[in-house]
Amino acid sequence: MNSAASLLELRGLSVHFSGVRALADVSFHAHAGEVRAVIGPNGAGKTTLFNAITGYVEPTAGKVLLRGDEIQGLSPAVVSRRGIRRTFQNGGLFGDLTVLENVLCGLHSRIASGFFGLLLGGRSAARAEREAVAKARGLLDLMGIRELENRVTKDLSAGQQRVVEITRALSTDAPLLLLDEPAVGLTPSVRDQLVDVVRRLAGERGIGVLLIEHSIDMVMKAADVIVVLSGGQAVAEGKPDEIRRNKQVLDAYLGYE
């Protein structure tokens, strides 16, 4: 594949934790408008992969390129501002804040208002905030959760929380979205809705999605491409059908299920 067209490129990405090899020499290209699932048994290094891409863990070796620019070693906040947004396995919402406020947090770095303007309660700061609220409401409409906007997020159901977290991650039109096990704890019907959301994001808005997911059912429905991790290495990559037939994958992963 042509690296110039790729949104995210990993080149020999490795992460060692005090001698333990969590990720070894992982390379692939992810593209705009593509849903790329990362699967593998527990401890295969899936979340470590996400953490290395988003700056939570510093890679021991290798490169992470976003549209051709090296971003490995940058802090999570900077990586986020460069255009990679993620969700968290255990849920990353701010429980004390409402749905709207959570989404506004996603827009945080886009709200142009300085310390002194805010301190003095200036008009331009108020205007910037109003614009952000309008944008956040637009996103809530888009995701069909506008009626939840004033609910405090810790009171929401698990499914609603997942959708809010994805909405928040989307708020700055980041081109790349990393979803870490978004379907955990969801009922099959909610999970199917989530598949629709993910497919729509990739199809209609051209967002590149990396998806860690244990539910093979969801992966087969949602993904264009599947990468299989095992013991920190990418052991296979291909379309869902190919992966389903791959002997090595069956040994590494599906056999354990």
Place this chain on the structure above:
Amino acid sequence: MLLQLVVSGIALGALYALVALSMTVVYRATTVLNFGHGDLVMAGAFAVYVLVLLVGMPYGLAVPLALVILFGFGVGIQRGLIRPMAHGPHIALVMMTIAIGYVIRGVARLVWGRDVMPMRKVLDIEPIFVGDVVVTGDDLMILGVVVLLTAVFFYVLYKTLAGKRIQALYQTERGAGLVGINVSKFHGTIWGVGAAMGAIGGALIAPITLLYPDMGANLLIKGFAAMALGGFGSLWGAVIGGILLGVIEHTAGAYISTALIDISAYLIIIGVLIIRPTGILGYEATVRV
């Protein structure tokens, strides 16, 4: 000279160790760090004082009775004041332990005001000379009691069923609940044990430092310093940290500056937490807040 300082430092440190150990016991089992523990120690000392000097009991009777009283007191505090707040924010629990300490001090103040009272020595004997080193009756008493108590404590913890349960609780509260340990009831007992152990510390320290309602704050800080030094949440760390703190206070006070006696505890807390937050034993505590 140095040997003398180390010996008397160890005796004083043994007291700190006892205070730190009794705080750690509760902290490990319940994740509540009792900021009012110094006042419980003070209460223990005053209980002994009342029983010995006002009621006229011999030490042999007064100390065990004070222990029982403080044990009940600890259980009562946990039942009535700590347990109702268990599901609230941790910061409210911190405030509650401080408020309880305030009440205890308030009662002592009510009776004794700002008086400073002398306490009769437990073991009133002539100092013993070992070569150039002087060992006082207080030193002997403290060392004897603390060594005995620590031995009993660790024996119970490692060798008995009750101790196994406490250890299970230290590992995982939910797991302990699943295997049939009544966690809530156990927390009460642990608070009782912590208060009783603190009371022994109070009874031992009173003859040395005199007795006054405000003595708790100082002991609390020493307990914190001992815990930080040995590794926050580690039982053995509390013991070793306490003894080290005593030795450091005495030697630094003599060789560097007497001013260091007052502040070595603060410097140790700040220094250890900056340089090595896991303490000298490298203990990694899981703190739940």
Place this chain on the structure above:
Amino acid sequence: MRTKAGIGLVVVALFVPLFTNEYSQYVVNLALVYVLVTVGFNIAIGTLGQLAFCNVALFGIGAYTTGILMYHFHWPFWVALVPSGIAGAAAGFLASVPALRGIRALYLAIMTLAFGELMRWVYIHAETVTLGSGGMPVPTPTFFTMSIHSPFAKFYVFLGIVVLVVTGTSNLLRSRIGRAIVAIKNNELAAASLGMATSRYIVLAFVWSGCIVGIAGSMFAILIGRVVPESFNLVELIQHFAMVMVGGVGSLAGAIAGAITLTWAPEMFRRFPGYEELFFGILLVVILLFLPRGLISLLTRFVPGLAERYYRE
């Protein structure tokens, strides 16, 4: 609505000196000092949720800065107020360093507690600067040629400062900065994933908190007229902490309510000599047991307009 209520409250406050004598006016002034102490402390332990127990150190540093500048260098109060706020902010910054390095929760609590006690030792022993344990007299502040000696005059000065600081703080806490600080309290990793410079906001919260408490210390110095090391001991810290908890941790209006309540209550307890500490302790225990979210949870039930933007019970 909120602005109008605030203005109304200030207008009412302007007439307070009509109903007070010298002593009760002193108590009101003390309450104003504690309003700032509590508002500042609450930013660190409530809004940001970090157990930074160095508030008395910040308070003392503010008071000593004013004392030193006024006593040794004869600076006017107006000028000394600014460096006192800056000194408090600098000490707040110092306290944020361990928090940034991962020393959190009870570790941070104990470390900052030790820092506060260490500062008290410094006040006592740095005799050439602080005049030691006997304390340092603070000259009467003047405004041009007018001496601000009476508690009534001090009241208007204090009220002006408090209104300015509380308004600014309220603006900040209601803005995207306040929202970011609450977000960081809830989930720091997730906040970073949204592009928030988390360290910067943690430092900001500590510095802002320290600045306010430093200003409060400066006011305390001229209110008492003497800066004494014993004013900044552990008992004082407990008072500050209790004010925040009694008011409702995390709430700005709660902080103000807590400060006023716990300045007033001990004055009531003075009628029962010997019982003051016991009553204070019992009051705390009772409020914690029956009103664990503080007075603000009671107040908002009757005055829903007091609900704050990013404060959730």
